[in-house]
Amino acid sequence: MTDGVTGRRGVIALMGAMDVEVAAIRQAICQPRLVTVLGCEITSGLLDGHPVLLAESGIGKVNASLTTAALAQAGATSLVFVGVAGGVGPGIQVGDAVVATSLVQHDVDITVFGHAPGVISGVLAGGVADSGLSDALAAGARALNATVHRGIIASGDQFITSPDRAAAIAQQFDAMAVEMEGAAVAQVCTRLGLPFAVLRWISDTADGHAETDFGQFVQKIAQLDLAVVKQLLSTR
Ligand code: SAH
Numbered sequence: 001m002t003d004g005v006t007g008r009r010g011v012i013a014l015m016g017a018m019d020v021e022v023a024a025i026r027q028a029i030c031q032p033r034l035v036t037v038l039g040c041e042i043t044s045g046l047l048d049g050h051p052v053l054l055a056e057s058g059i060g061k062v063n064a065s066l067t068t069a070a071l072a073q074a075g076a077t078s079l080v081f082v083g084v085a086g087g088v089g090p091g092i093q094v095g096d097a098v099v100a101t102s103l104v105q106h107d108v109d110i111t112v113f114g115h116a117p118g119v120i121s122g123v124l125a126g127g128v129a130d131s132g133l134s135d136a137l138a139a140g141a142r143a144l145n146a147t148v149h150r151g152i153i154a155s156g157d158q159f160i161t162s163p164d165r166a167a168a169i170a171q172q173f174d175a176m177a178v179e180m181e182g183a184a185v186a187q188v189c190t191r192l193g194l195p196f197a198v199l200r201w202i203s204d205t206a207d208g209h210a211e212t213d214f215g216q217f218v219q220k221i222a223q224l225d226l227a228v229v230k231q232l233l234s235t236r
Contacts, residue, residue: 012236013053013076014229015067017181021083022056024222025229029054040070050233057181060157061105064181068188078133079196080232081185082225084218085153086206088166089176092149093202094213097141097228098176100153100198102128103183106169107156117172118154126155127186133197133232140231141199144224151176153198155183159210166206178206199228 016022026032029045029052036042043054053076057067064081071079085098092098104118104126111117118125134150141148154175160166169175182198189196201224204213 011051011053011075011077012233013055013071013074013079015055015057015071015079015081015185016083016225017057017059017064018083018218019056020218020222021225022054024226026054028226028230035074037074038066038070040067042070042074044074048230048233050236060180061155061184064184065188068185069192072188072192072194076194078130079185079189079194080133080137080229081182081196081198082228083179083181083200084203084214084221085177085179085200086160086166086204086210087176087202088154088160088170088178088206089149089151092176092205093147094204094217095146096202097138097146097148098153098200098202099134099138099141099148099150100129100182100186100200101134101150102126103153103155103186103198104173104175105156105183105187106154106173106175106178107158125187126183127190127196129186129197130195133195136232136235137197137199137228139235140228143231144227146201149176153177153179153182153200155179155181160206161208161210163207177202
């Protein structure tokens with residue numbers, strides 16, 4: 001029996017939100033083939049001999065949800081998200097890596113009905129990352145001499161640029177980083193039974209300098225993402 005678009009077993013889907021997060025990975029894929037699934041453009045091919053799928057989701061949780069579903073439909077058997085985030089935990093600095101243990105949507109709020117923040121229909125709006133894939137991502141980032149933190153990542157459809165808001169999210173969800181896609185990926189993967197992991201390079205600290213810091217850091221991100229993905233694949 002074969003799977004989806006690639007016709008193979010054990011296909012890792014690689015995903016980022018912005019072109020800059022996936023550009024170098026896309027360039028490194030051999031025998032690339034473009035397919036469109038659920039309106040999402042997906043590249044399939046080989047990366048260092050491993051069958052992979054690659055997609056750029058676009059920014060935000062809805063785009064990330066649709067792209068995750070498309071990658072699953074295309075035959076992904078696991079999914080790895082690489083990108084940038086704002087650091088909100090103590091001691092987290094620009095250039096560090098955060099590998100998610102679990103992810104939650106910080107803008108899910110039906111607390112007025114007695115539910116905990118981030119919980120909807122009695123379930124955490126997010127999910128728990130696969131430990132094996134996360135270990136491999138953390139090892140890959142360490143091999144690039146990055147300081148690696150492991151903890152909760154909080155996602156919402158907002159670019160956080162306020163120390164007060166960042167501190168509130170950090171405290172409410174025990175979060176280390178904020179971004180705009182990860183918990184959506186986590187929730188969809190959990191619903192679909194797809195193991196996943198999320199690595200975020202810290203581009204800013206979600207404060208008043210975030211926009212400038214983000215703009216400078218994203219210039220470096222393409223090569224970092226490719227390097228960490230290659231490290232991950234080398235362990236498989
Ligand atoms: N420059 C882009 C918008 C980037 S939004 C444009 O003009 O279209 C920020 C992206 O980086 C999102 O994909 C998000 O996941 C991540 N990110 C980095 N720092 C963040 C922060 N402080 N708050 C929220 N998301 C952040």
